[in-house]
Amino acid sequence: MEYLILFLKTAFVLQLVILLASTCTWFERKVSALIQDRVGANRAGTFFTTKYILLKPVFFILKILGILGIINTLFCDPVKAIFKEDFVPEGVSNFMHSLAPFLAVLPVFMAFAVIPLAPDFEIGGYLITGQLAQLNVGVLFLFAMGSLAVYGVVIAGLTGNNKFSFLGGLRASAQMISYELAMGVCFVIIAVTYQSLDFHTIISAQAGGHWGIFSNPFAWITMIILFIVGMAETKRGPFDMPEAESELVAGYFTEYSGMKFLLFWMGEFAEIALFSLVLSVFFFGAWDPLLFDLPTGTAVFLNLGLFDLTYGMLGALLGHIILMSKVMFFCILQVTIRWSLPRFRFDQLMDLGWKYLLPMSLVNLVLTAAWVLAFNSN
Amino acid sequence: MGFSLQFKLENTMESFIFYILSGLCIASAMSVILFRNPISSALALVVCMVGIAGIFVLLDAHFIAMIQLAVYAGAIMVLVLFVIMLLNVGSGYEIHRSKFVWGLVGLVILPIFTYLFWTQLSGISILPPTIKDTVNDGTVEKIGMLLFTKYLFAFELASVVILSALTGAVLIAKSNSKHNNL
Numbered sequence: 001m002e003y004l005i006l007f008l009k010t011a012f013v014l015q016l017v018i019l020l021a022s023t024c025t026w027f028e029r030k031v032s033a034l035i036q037d038r039v040g041a042n043r044a045g046t047f048f049t050t051k052y053i054l055l056k057p058v059f060f061i062l063k064i065l066g067i068l069g070i071i072n073t074l075f076c077d078p079v080k081a082i083f084k085e086d087f088v089p090e091g092v093s094n095f096m097h098s099l100a101p102f103l104a105v106l107p108v109f110m111a112f113a114v115i116p117l118a119p120d121f122e123i124g125g126y127l128i129t130g131q132l133a134q135l136n137v138g139v140l141f142l143f144a145m146g147s148l149a150v151y152g153v154v155i156a157g158l159t160g161n162n163k164f165s166f167l168g169g170l171r172a173s174a175q176m177i178s179y180e181l182a183m184g185v186c187f188v189i190i191a192v193t194y195q196s197l198d199f200h201t202i203i204s205a206q207a208g209g210h211w212g213i214f215s216n217p218f219a220w221i222t223m224i225i226l227f228i229v230g231m232a233e234t235k236r237g238p239f240d241m242p243e244a245e246s247e248l249v250a251g252y253f254t255e256y257s258g259m260k261f262l263l264f265w266m267g268e269f270a271e272i273a274l275f276s277l278v279l280s281v282f283f284f285g286a287w288d289p290l291l292f293d294l295p296t297g298t299a300v301f302l303n304l305g306l307f308d309l310t311y312g313m314l315g316a317l318l319g320h321i322i323l324m325s326k327v328m329f330f331c332i333l334q335v336t337i338r339w340s341l342p343r344f345r346f347d348q349l350m351d352l353g354w355k356y357l358l359p360m361s362l363v364n365l366v367l368t369a370a371w372v373l374a375f376n377s378n
Numbered sequence: 379m380g381f382s383l384q385f386k387l388e389n390t391m392e393s394f395i396f397y398i399l400s401g402l403c404i405a406s407a408m409s410v411i412l413f414r415n416p417i418s419s420a421l422a423l424v425v426c427m428v429g430i431a432g433i434f435v436l437l438d439a440h441f442i443a444m445i446q447l448a449v450y451a452g453a454i455m456v457l458v459l460f461v462i463m464l465l466n467v468g469s470g471y472e473i474h475r476s477k478f479v480w481g482l483v484g485l486v487i488l489p490i491f492t493y494l495f496w497t498q499l500s501g502i503s504i505l506p507p508t509i510k511d512t513v514n515d516g517t518v519e520k521i522g523m524l525l526f527t528k529y530l531f532a533f534e535l536a537s538v539v540i541l542s543a544l545t546g547a548v549l550i551a552k553s554n555s556k557h558n559n560l
Contacts (some may be wrong), residue, residue, distance in 0.1 A: 015443025099421075137518060140445070143448050147450055148447065149460070173456065177457075
């Protein structure tokens with residue numbers, strides 16, 4: 001039974017990552033369309049409209065909501081990508097060329113395993129924890145996965161066997177290594193603030209409206225630094241030099257097509273979702289709704305025949321929805337910034353990382369530590 | 379692992395994972411020196427580091443496992459790959475070697491190392507109780523306390539060594555750029 005629960009949780013987290021990545025792609029299309037005064041993806045193929053009577057209500061609801069275009073990113077794009085011709089450039093090993101996209105998505109997917117996605121609840125006597133793996137070094141695991149994510153782009157740049165992908169790979173790896181430092185310092189600040197590296201402790205410390213962003217006056221600065229670092233780590237927004245389409249074709253994934261290209265794409269959007277999730281967990285109380293308390297306990301709320309819906313399960317469901325709406329908010333914010341701001345120059349990017357963000361986060365660490373020592377220590 | 383290394387393996391699942399991980403480590407460590415392509419070698423070393431991190435997890439040393447992943451598998455190996463990329467040491471890089479001479483060298487070295495391994499490693503338990511006790515339950519907190527109390531001098535010394543290396547790197551980079559008139 002424990003293994004079944006573990007299996008179901010793994011499946012849930014995997015589908016959630018893929019769903020978040022697809023939804024972010026759709027956000028990207030819609031937001032870019034809105035900013036450029038277009039309509040954007042707003043229709044789907046005839047499959048949903050004519051044939052299957054069972055799918056008609058889904059189609060109807062999506063059409064009423066005006067989000068019919070989401071079907072494209074959820075179903076049509078992957079199918080198209082899988083059946084596309086796979087191209088491997090001459091003179092590179094096929095294995096290495098195929099390895100790069102997997103290395104680009106694997107750390108992001110693994111990072112989702114340690115982040116809680118819903119409050120703990122009980123079902124049939126089994127305690128279901130909201131995260132896949134409860135590590136007491138969860139934040140460090142996140143950082144380790146962040147540093148492993150560089151391999152995908154480095155190998156993609158190397159196995160492209162042309163100068164565009166090589167330059168893109170170099171730019172991407174230099175950028176990710178540089179911004180990792182500020183990210184590491186931000187994680188240290190988080191550890192100092194909550195005096196723990198365990199996500200569970202971090203979230204329970206914020207329960208009841210005591211969000212991390214209100215915990216000390218410097219949390220705002222940490223949040224903004226981590227947000228900028230997150231945008232740079234995902235190689236998006238004004239930081240997309242590695243794939244600068246006007247100079248480098250597509251950067252490190254120039255030579256990738258079909259599903260391999262889609263894996264890079266998915267990894268990038270999953271990373272956006274990951275950073276949004278991390279921001280909401282660290283600073284915005286994860287599933288804490290701020291105004292009211294989530295229902296807990298094992299008292300029966302509603303009898304559904306098959307099983308009883310308890311207050312704890314209702315709280316978990318509500319908490320998950322609240323957390324996901326926070327994640328969606330940050331995803332849309334990142335996409336909006338990406339489509340509003342022009343691209344940096346590469347030396348400006350390096351300056352920002354090394355001369356501004358890193359010293360700022362170090363000063364912020366000292367200030368936060370002093371604040372915690374003076375007011376919050378027990 | 380034919381030596382009398384004493385691991386505390388509670389059940390078969392744990393020992394099963396241990397043998398998979400150590401097999402992975404040994405195979406990837408061999409691949410590091412067997413691959414001709416430097417990039418493949420570097421990647422094999424990454425796999426080896428990740429395997430070692432897995433063994434640390436089995437030993438309940440989660441903190442060290444994460445540091446192993448972030449520092450060795452993450453930072454250091456990325457720098458190695460970066461250097462390979464920048465120097466552009468492609469797969470064409472190959473040492474001309476006479477198989478006979480190297481085979482002879484191998485034949486001389488192999489018994490020496492075998493002897494060393496048997497004599498040095500056979501008596502050692504790889505899991506001294508002190509590590510288990512200090513690292514196991516507290517991980518981060520306990521390691522932090524130990525670093526800032528018992529091992530403070532070594533900790534500070536290490537930071538001074540790293541600082542001097544950092545200064546040296548900056549100095550070398552500076553003098554180079556002046557030379558090239560950039």
